Amino acid sequence: MKKFISVLAAAALGMCAVPVTASADVVPYTFYYVDKDGNLIEHEFKGCDVNEDGFTDARDATIILQYYADLSAAEAWGKELIDYPYIDNIKKYGDLTEDGWIDGRDSTIILAYYAYVSGLES
Numbered sequence: 001m002k003k004f005i006s007v008l009a010a011a012a013l014g015m016c017a018v019p020v021t022a023s024a025d026v027v028p029y030t031f032y033y034v035d036k037d038g039n040l041i042e043h044e045f046k047g048c049d050v051n052e053d054g055f056t057d058a059r060d061a062t063i064i065l066q067y068y069a070d071l072s073a074a075e076a077w078g079k080e081l082i083d084y085p086y087i088d089n090i091k092k093y094g095d096l097t098e099d100g101w102i103d104g105r106d107s108t109i110i111l112a113y114y115a116y117v118s119g120l121e122s
């Protein structure tokens with residue numbers, strides 16, 4: 001029972017990693033979003049392993065969302081983010097919707113992909 005609870009706690013924290021790498025072995029997954037003009041856009045998910053742990057999972061989604069929050073705060077204060085963790089990978093992989101912004105929409109797509117792949121594993 002204790003082990004079961006630990007697994008649930010790990011899952012709740014997004015620590016259950018799915019064996020999927022950034023761009024090489026991504027499970028085929030198509031996502032959709034509505035652009036600023038109201039058009040429904042179809043995209044093929046290419047992976048987003050920003051922390052380079054070999055998995056595209058909730059940790060990557062969290063990094064993207066934290067980056068968006070920190071960037072927004074920095075801009076509000078007229079500051080720049082300096083030496084931000086994973087910044088090269090965030091800029092390289094983070095704009096999943098290809099709309100020029102790395103934000104909560106991108107993070108949500110990563111979570112949706114992770115949920116989809118996790119469902120395949122169970």
Ligand SMILES: [Ca+2]
Pocket residue numbers: 048049050051052053054055056057059060
């Ligand atoms: Ca990762």
